Amino acid sequence: MEKAKLEAELVIVNMEKQKLEDEFVIANIEKAHRVAELVIANMEKQRRADELVIANVEKANRVLELINAKKELAFQNQEKQKRAIEVTMANIEKAKRKAELVVANIEKAELAAELLISNAEKAKRADELVIANNDKSKLVAKEFITKIEKVKRDAKIVVAKLGKAKLLTELAVAKKELALERKIENLASEITVVNNKLSLQIIERTLTAEKLEEKLNEIKWVNQQLREREIRVIDLKKEINALLNNRGEKDKYVIHEKSN
DSSP: OHHHHHHHHHHHHHHHHHHHHHHHHHHHHHHHHHHHHHHHHHHHHHHHHHHHHHHHHHHHHHHHHHHHHHHHHHHHHHHHHHHHHHHHHHHHHHHHHHHHHHHHHHHHHHHHHHHHHHHHHHHHHHOGGGHHHHHHHHHHHHHHHHHHHHHHHHHHHHHHHHHHHHHHHHHHHHHHHHHHHHHHHHHHHHHHHHHHHHHHHHHHHHHHHHHHHHHHHHHHHHHHHHHHHHHHHHHHHHHHHHHHHHTTOOOSOOOOOOOO
């Protein structure tokens, strides 16, 4: 009987020690619960941040679609302007051909005038009686040749101006095409940079979420171990109370069952 009493007292001392350990375990459980709540709050915050990133990605995609639409419109305007320039160039070529035809006609007229002068010279040698009339015809022919020469020079000036206008038009078209290509390249570069930044943010957020989920699983495992240990402690307390009851003594521990 004394031996049983000593064993019971030893068990009671151990239980006191176990009680302190249980209180420490309970404190750790509460701390783990607070950590879990913090992790859940961080995960919720991370979820909202991910939704914001997704919204930004969708916004970037809409901006990209708008840029592509503007690019397509710019391309259509460029094609329209190109066709207008082609029509202008065709008109310039047509005007140039007309000017060349005028020059050719002037040259023919010049040859006809020279032939007229030649005929006048022949008529002068053939008939001295009509020399005065021949001189007059010769003067008229020379004046006509002078006028033709002037018209020919004016036509050449017009042809030169048309050629210069053609070159200026081609240069302007080349500058506009180059400026448009550079603008499109800059927009494409900016879009690539934005997409790269968003991709990095998504990767970082994904890694953070995985780490938080791993930490939460670890905390759940610790909680499960602590619960199992708490159950074992309650069972041990029940055994001690039963032992004391067998000895006719009151329960030493008040056991409160916790529902899961």
